[in-house]
Amino acid sequence: MFDRFQGNEGTRRLIDALCGQKLVAGDKALAASLSDVGKLVEFEIGATIISDGGTGNELYLLVAGTVDVIVNDRVVASRHAGSYVGEMALIDPSAARCATVIAT
Numbered sequence: 001m002f003d004r005f006q007g008n009e010g011t012r013r014l015i016d017a018l019c020g021q022k023l024v025a026g027d028k029a030l031a032a033s034l035s036d037v038g039k040l041v042e043f044e045i046g047a048t049i050i051s052d053g054g055t056g057n058e059l060y061l062l063v064a065g066t067v068d069v070i071v072n073d074r075v076v077a078s079r080h081a082g083s084y085v086g087e088m089a090l091i092d093p094s095a096a097r098c099a100t101v102i103a104t
């Protein structure tokens with residue numbers, strides 16, 4: 001995944017992907033700022049991105065792939081590129097995570 005977001009053309013692709021985010025709503029300046037300050041990370045299929053009960057305040061904007069959101073050992077939602085996970089940690093940073101998120 002990293003290869004497609006490297007170099008000048010890759011930066012353009014990343015900004016385009018970020019523009020497609022619900023939270024960014026097509027704002028190219030905001031997408032460019034996020035591409036500068038955010039960190040692009042890649043997770044293997046099956047990797048745990050967020051753990052129920054865990055701490056942390058990361059918000060993940062999905063630019064590729066799919067994740068499952070799991071509560072009480074049950075998949076309650078799937079999120080795809082263009083959506084996000086982890087937003088509740090921004091609302092209440094002192095609260096423990098309330099779901100597990102797995103890369104699928």
